[in-house]
Amino acid sequence: MLNILSGTQVKVLDRAYISSENIESWQLMERAANQFADWLVQNFPDFGREVIIFCGPGNNGGDGLAIARLISETYKCVMVVFFEESGKCSADYQTNWRRLPNSVSRIFWRDFQSETVQNPIVIDGIFGVGINRPVEGVFLEGIRIINRMIGDKIAIDVPSGIPADDCLKGEAVKADYTVTFQFPKLSLLFPEHAAFVGKMLLKDIGIPEQFLGGMSEGRLYVQYKDIPSMHRRFNQFSHKGDFGRVLLIGGKTGKVGSMVLAAKATLRTGSGLVFVSVPSSEKQILQISVPEAMVADNSELRDLSKYDAIGIGPGWGLEIDPDYFAEILRSVKRPVVIDADGLNLLAKYPRLFDFVPSGSILTPHLKEFERIVSGVACHRDRLEKAMEFARKHQIYIVLKGAYTSISCPDGSQYFNSSGNKFMATAGSGDVLTGVLSSFLGQGYHPKQAALCGVFHHGMAGDLAGAKKNRGLIASDIIESIPETFVQMKLQ
Numbered sequence: 001m002l003n004i005l006s007g008t009q010v011k012v013l014d015r016a017y018i019s020s021e022n023i024e025s026w027q028l029m030e031r032a033a034n035q036f037a038d039w040l041v042q043n044f045p046d047f048g049r050e051v052i053i054f055c056g057p058g059n060n061g062g063d064g065l066a067i068a069r070l071i072s073e074t075y076k077c078v079m080v081v082f083f084e085e086s087g088k089c090s091a092d093y094q095t096n097w098r099r100l101p102n103s104v105s106r107i108f109w110r111d112f113q114s115e116t117v118q119n120p121i122v123i124d125g126i127f128g129v130g131i132n133r134p135v136e137g138v139f140l141e142g143i144r145i146i147n148r149m150i151g152d153k154i155a156i157d158v159p160s161g162i163p164a165d166d167c168l169k170g171e172a173v174k175a176d177y178t179v180t181f182q183f184p185k186l187s188l189l190f191p192e193h194a195a196f197v198g199k200m201l202l203k204d205i206g207i208p209e210q211f212l213g214g215m216s217e218g219r220l221y222v223q224y225k226d227i228p229s230m231h232r233r234f235n236q237f238s239h240k241g242d243f244g245r246v247l248l249i250g251g252k253t254g255k256v257g258s259m260v261l262a263a264k265a266t267l268r269t270g271s272g273l274v275f276v277s278v279p280s281s282e283k284q285i286l287q288i289s290v291p292e293a294m295v296a297d298n299s300e301l302r303d304l305s306k307y308d309a310i311g312i313g314p315g316w317g318l319e320i321d322p323d324y325f326a327e328i329l330r331s332v333k334r335p336v337v338i339d340a341d342g343l344n345l346l347a348k349y350p351r352l353f354d355f356v357p358s359g360s361i362l363t364p365h366l367k368e369f370e371r372i373v374s375g376v377a378c379h380r381d382r383l384e385k386a387m388e389f390a391r392k393h394q395i396y397i398v399l400k401g402a403y404t405s406i407s408c409p410d411g412s413q414y415f416n417s418s419g420n421k422f423m424a425t426a427g428s429g430d431v432l433t434g435v436l437s438s439f440l441g442q443g444y445h446p447k448q449a450a451l452c453g454v455f456h457h458g459m460a461g462d463l464a465g466a467k468k469n470r471g472l473i474a475s476d477i478i479e480s481i482p483e484t485f486v487q488m489k490l491q
């Protein structure tokens with residue numbers, strides 16, 4: 001797992017690593033520039049296009065200059081636009097300025113005429129994580145020039161203007177791609193910055209993970225390689241009971257489809273027995289749509305101790321008696337998954353939080369979260385509030401969206417890397433409820449259930465999205481869940 005450090009820690013990390021490896025700081029910059037240049041050459045193979053690189057006065061600009069040198073023999077025309085005379089810039093900027101070959105043209109920002117270039121590749125190296133105040137003056141002009149230009153725009157590390165860990169105040173470069181180094185900077189994961197970051201690419205510059213671990217601030221980025229070892233293994237003699245009995249509660253008239261999706265997803269994630277509680281008028285729909293599931297009648301709801309996991313809320317409606325909900329929560333003696341109307345009921349009747357079993361997993365999307373903790377200013381604020389909430393109630397908050405975050409009662413916060421925009425379609429969240437309930441029922445610790453569940457759900461969405469693109473529907477995610485286990489070679 002990759003630690004996400006704050007912007008101010010990047011310099012500390014750099015220094016510590018450089019001294020432990022006995023290398024020069026420009027050599028680390030060279031690795032970053034090489035990674036960027038390799039990606040550029042592979043992805044933009046029209047070498048006749050002009051490449052314009054905007055270089056600010058710090059190491060982000062230094063990266064830009066190193067990149068200019070590295071690509072100067074591949075692209076026919078490479079130009080550096082600079083803002084300060086080299087003597088006033090960072091030491092590694094100066095080193096790379098001296099190493100610029102003659103074939104790279106250099107132009108002072110005020111003399112640059114953007115109208116004279118046609119469809120260039122524009123590289124933004126004005127500021128990276130070292131930005132420490134809102135941008136104004138010449139650099140703001142630079143950002144505006146980039147934003148006015150027409151071409152492919154690629155930010156080095158961070159789109160200039162965006163603070164590494166906070167929300168943008170003012171203007172910033174609107175990039176199509178951001179190639180970031182070592183770990184994703186926190187602010188690249190904020191929904192408010194989507195139009196600035198574009199597609200994020202993560203490039204390793206060779207600082208070992210354990211090095212970052214020593215500086216951990218409790219924020220981690222979860223990738224494919226982290227997941228298989230988190231799974232429980234089952235043996236050849238495993239039986240239905242080992243894979244868990246799961247109960248799902250929800251699905252009022254007109255919304256029973258949410259229970260159909262959740263039940264199918266629970267089964268596809270490997271649960272042994274799935275029971276569903278829906279209003280009696282909806283039972284038949286459920287039985288016909290999911291013959292593998294059993295419909296729980298009210299008498300079965302009296303003894304909740306026989307279920308290994310319970311998922312509550314999709315399509316439930318807001319008319320549910322809060323005392324009935326409280327009774328369910330009180331009588332379950334283990335963590336539950338709460339989604340959709342389960343969350344809306346908690347927001348409507350906050351006293352219900354007192355009954356939520358510790359270790360439970362709550363899965364709000366941004367709106368649902370805001371109903372629970374009103375007054376959210378931006379994503380930074382949301383993440384802090386989610387963290388506080390998780391600690392206070394000793395629960396897991398799965399804040400859904402791109403880079404879904406998982407805030408844990410122990411103060412750690414994880415960011416998921418799988419998933420895609422095509423999953424923003426009705427019922428995707430119901431599928432997640434099923435996946436999470438299934439892992440809880442299979443005996444996973446709630447943290448493992450949350451991390452594995454969110455990752456597999458996103459990965460299933462990626463597999464389905466590769467075939468269905470924007471035609472993806474929630475059922476496609478369900479059908480792709482088994483492939484996620486096959487690809488990870490899970491037993």
Ligand SMILES: NC(=O)C1=CN([C@@H]2O[C@H](COP(=O)(O)OP(=O)(O)OC[C@H]3O[C@@H](n4cnc5c(N)ncnc54)[C@H](OP(=O)(O)O)[C@@H]3O)[C@@H](O)[C@H]2O)[C@@H](O)CC1
Pocket residue numbers: 010011013014028029030032056057058059060061062063090126127128129130131132133134135136139156157158181182205
């Ligand atoms: N391990 C890694 O990740 C690696 C990171 N690397 C790269 O280094 C980048 C970080 O470089 P960095 O620290 O030099 O900061 P950077 O963003 O270039 O700007 C700082 C300069 O701008 C100034 N300044 C700040 N705000 C300002 C404002 N609003 N308006 C005007 N000026 C402002 C500030 O000076 P000040 O005025 O505050 O004294 C300073 O001169 C990082 O993003 C990545 O690209 C790789 O090369 C190697 C490995």
Ligand SMILES: Nc1ncnc2c1ncn2[C@@H]1O[C@H](COP(=O)(O)OP(=O)(O)O)[C@@H](O)[C@H]1O
Pocket residue numbers: 365400401402403404418419420421422423424425426427428429430431432457458
């Ligand atoms: N742009 C995106 N990138 C990655 N995942 C996404 C994106 N948009 C939505 N998702 C995922 O799809 C699911 C949508 O859930 P939710 O908003 O509850 O949908 P619904 O209420 O329609 O079931 C969440 O798991 C979320 O993380």
Ligand SMILES: [K+]
Pocket residue numbers: 060124125126127128155156157158159160
């Ligand atoms: K930048």
